Amino acid sequence: MSSDGEYFVVCKSPSIVPGSEPAVYFVMDDLGKFGRVWREADVDTTDYETVIRDLLSGQYSPSQVISFNIEEDWSRDVSSEVAEDLIQRCYLEKRELPTSLQAFVESHAKKTA
Numbered sequence: 001m002s003s004d005g006e007y008f009v010v011c012k013s014p015s016i017v018p019g020s021e022p023a024v025y026f027v028m029d030d031l032g033k034f035g036r037v038w039r040e041a042d043v044d045t046t047d048y049e050t051v052i053r054d055l056l057s058g059q060y061s062p063s064q065v066i067s068f069n070i071e072e073d074w075s076r077d078v079s080s081e082v083a084e085d086l087i088q089r090c091y092l093e094k095r096e097l098p099t100s101l102q103a104f105v106e107s108h109a110k111k112t113a
Contacts, residue, residue: 083108
């Protein structure tokens with residue numbers, strides 16, 4: 001609070017400073033008629049590259065991807081960024097988008113005219 005009684009809100013953005021705790025990524029998996037779940041994940045498998053690799057290998061039928069960093073005090077839905085990255089990687093690797101990712105990408109990728 002300032003000296004004149006006003007409150008200030010400070011918004012933090014994800015840091016790109018080396019050495020800070022890495023962000024954690026969780027995938028909400030769509031199990032169809034059984035509902036959606038946050039899959040249990042080993043600490044070593046929650047980094048961005050591992051999650052992308054697991055998505056591309058068909059380990060999930062995702063409906064949402066979230067990221068957080070407790071040390072830096074932020075969390076957010078990264079589904080759109082992940083969907084765009086999946087499209088780009090499949091294009092660069094000259095591979096088809098896995099069937100398990102099609103609904104996710106259609107739902108979250110930015111539409112271009």
